[in-house]
Amino acid sequence: MTANDPSSQSLQLTGNGQLKHFLTLDGLDRALLTEILDTADSFIEVGERTIKKVPLLRGKTVVNLFFESSTRTRSTFELAAKRLSADVLNLDISTSATSKGESLSDTLLNLEAMASDMFVVRHSQSGAPHFIAESVTPGVAIINAGDGRHAHPTQAMLDMLTIRQHKGAFEGLKVAIVGDILHSRVARSQIRALNALGAEEVRVIAPGTLLPADVESLGCKVEYDMVRGMQDLDVVIMLRLQKERMEGALLPSEREFYRLYGLSQDKLALARPGCLVMHPGPINRGVEIESAVADGPQSVILNQVTNGIAVRMAVMSMAMSGQVSERTQVAGEQG
Amino acid sequence: MTALLNMDQLLDQLESGLREQMTRRGIESPTLIGIRTGGVWIADALKKRLGLTEPFGELDISFYRDDFSRIGLNPRVKPSHLPFETEGRDIVLVDDVIMSGRTIRAAMNEIFDYGRPASIILATLIDLGNRELPIQPDVVAQVLTLKETQRVKLRGPDPLHIEMRETE
Numbered sequence: 001m002t003a004n005d006p007s008s009q010s011l012q013l014t015g016n017g018q019l020k021h022f023l024t025l026d027g028l029d030r031a032l033l034t035e036i037l038d039t040a041d042s043f044i045e046v047g048e049r050t051i052k053k054v055p056l057l058r059g060k061t062v063v064n065l066f067f068e069s070s071t072r073t074r075s076t077f078e079l080a081a082k083r084l085s086a087d088v089l090n091l092d093i094s095t096s097a098t099s100k101g102e103s104l105s106d107t108l109l110n111l112e113a114m115a116s117d118m119f120v121v122r123h124s125q126s127g128a129p130h131f132i133a134e135s136v137t138p139g140v141a142i143i144n145a146g147d148g149r150h151a152h153p154t155q156a157m158l159d160m161l162t163i164r165q166h167k168g169a170f171e172g173l174k175v176a177i178v179g180d181i182l183h184s185r186v187a188r189s190q191i192r193a194l195n196a197l198g199a200e201e202v203r204v205i206a207p208g209t210l211l212p213a214d215v216e217s218l219g220c221k222v223e224y225d226m227v228r229g230m231q232d233l234d235v236v237i238m239l240r241l242q243k244e245r246m247e248g249a250l251l252p253s254e255r256e257f258y259r260l261y262g263l264s265q266d267k268l269a270l271a272r273p274g275c276l277v278m279h280p281g282p283i284n285r286g287v288e289i290e291s292a293v294a295d296g297p298q299s300v301i302l303n304q305v306t307n308g309i310a311v312r313m314a315v316m317s318m319a320m321s322g323q324v325s326e327r328t329q330v331a332g333e334q335g
Numbered sequence: 336m337t338a339l340l341n342m343d344q345l346l347d348q349l350e351s352g353l354r355e356q357m358t359r360r361g362i363e364s365p366t367l368i369g370i371r372t373g374g375v376w377i378a379d380a381l382k383k384r385l386g387l388t389e390p391f392g393e394l395d396i397s398f399y400r401d402d403f404s405r406i407g408l409n410p411r412v413k414p415s416h417l418p419f420e421t422e423g424r425d426i427v428l429v430d431d432v433i434m435s436g437r438t439i440r441a442a443m444n445e446i447f448d449y450g451r452p453a454s455i456i457l458a459t460l461i462d463l464g465n466r467e468l469p470i471q472p473d474v475v476a477q478v479l480t481l482k483e484t485q486r487v488k489l490r491g492p493d494p495l496h497i498e499m500r501e502t503e
Contacts, residue, residue, distance in 0.1 A: 038411075
């Protein structure tokens, strides 16, 4: 299951090009990504009402299937499903049946037997949501909430929504992603989204040990020196440095990493005025970002969290909608 | 089929009917809400005719439709925009055409998610009959009976006009 797997396109789109699963941004064109952002804009307005709920997924059951722990992503998916009026079941698989030896397929069969309509899947193995989408009962939508090093498409789309809110459009924008690109599913999805939406330049800034071998083929420029890399930037996206990487001898020390690749006020001053500061969270203050920058006027880190709910509402309702229209199409063909 | 009034006459009818309703109910400063797209154009025209200063609201009922499980989500949904508190207000809900009544049901459900209005008056430019729900407009400019092959649509916003056509 590679990032360029052509089967992902037919797997996640209906015959009419509507979303029916949301697994990866591969194969999704600019029009569809824009439709996701536009739909999310409408859901932002819902979040500002007295009653922050619409009846779209009323009577549907959404299962949050997290094989890997998560706080922010799981809770925003849960809130998104609840604001769509769905019933939500949260399953932390690491503490449930699979640890008693049940296979993934058996776990899924049991959940389908509970008449679930959507699985939101996070898994440490790249391609796990694809696997589930291939084998799931027709009519059930699969949403990827992060798989291995492969993709985290809803995170990338909430980042795109945040950029569009503040910058208006993607044309002419220079965007850098800084930090551990090698292990980051977020970075891969962000690079795809930025290219598809027409950003002028996508740059990755990282030490060689934290870059994948084929990084330029993802569609980005590479910069090893952050001082040079900050020039002309409109948006800088910091990635979380996973502490366990230190032990793999990929990095000298936290302090050394911060000196070279941490976002300080001095380094931010090298970018264009009004350069947005973003971070998917959770942030390590003083490791990849200075506290004053994370809390500063150019930071949109908390906007990203709010937008996460709206983007997840958009993707969930669009995928459910795709499943509906595919089912009616099939019914129509059968007369 | 009945002959169709021109747009100015239709709006005159709607305005005078609405003024009468407001007088009868003792409403001096109503809050207008138009349903996208046609209802918004009509709300705009009514706002000018009634000399209201408060902006009118725009409702996109896509998230409240009752046929999601049959036809899915409208891909061109836009945010609803109610730039005022609805709680305790006298609302005039405006649409261009009423038929089944399902749009109005969805719109009222949506309005109540913003707060509890004191009252809602329903004003529609054209009533095509064929109701499927017990919902009736308080003010109508014209009632039309169409043949099965006939369709009517409001075009606008400038100029506003009613388009009638025959389907095959």
